[in-house]
Amino acid sequence: SYVLTQAPSVSVAPGQTARITCGGINIGGKSVNWYQHKPGEAPVLVIYDDVDRPSGIPERFSGSNSGNTATLTVTRVEAGDEADYYCQVWDSSSDQWVFGGGTKLTVL
């Protein structure tokens, strides 16, 4: 089955830029979605279709996808952005919805 690989953790200082990557074979050919998950809360969709933001998500959140890597970028990071972030795709070859292993964003 299709595998998505994420680094376990990323740390940035407030005001800096965080880049969270998601690796997968030819992931550039798939549509990638990103979710923010804070402890005790429901996950929240922050990016869909590689680059689009749902209404209510700040412009500081952006996405890209090419080759074997998709990236979620958070600019001007705030303390409130501290959370686990998951990438997700639909694997059409197996009809499986797949999540990455998650990346914990720590704001120093």
Next chain:
Amino acid sequence: QVTLKESGPALVKPTQTLTLTCSFSGFSLSAGGMCVSWVRQPPGKALEWLALIGWDDETYYKTSLRTRLTISKDTSRNEVVLTMTNVDPLDTATYFCVRLWQRSTTACSDVFEIWGQGTMVTVSS
């Protein structure tokens, strides 16, 4: 306003069958393209997709759990039920019910749009 709420036992013994119910409002699961899924998160681990059911009763299961899972819907009661047989302590997790984004009327989308708060299930003797 769309809401989903999970319910079920907090504690289940190994080898038993777990039944979870997702009660939702704000949409109809009989509408074309509407789909609901279950996702779980073991303590300290990642999100894991489990199963999905569509408006047309089409079902999809995580390959490695296919033999243990059954997802069903009761459109009149606005409920989706997930059963998991022969549970193991490794099935201890928070289980989330999720509505997928209705992007067409003929297929389930790939986007998990609206999530319930989740229900914690512990498997232990």
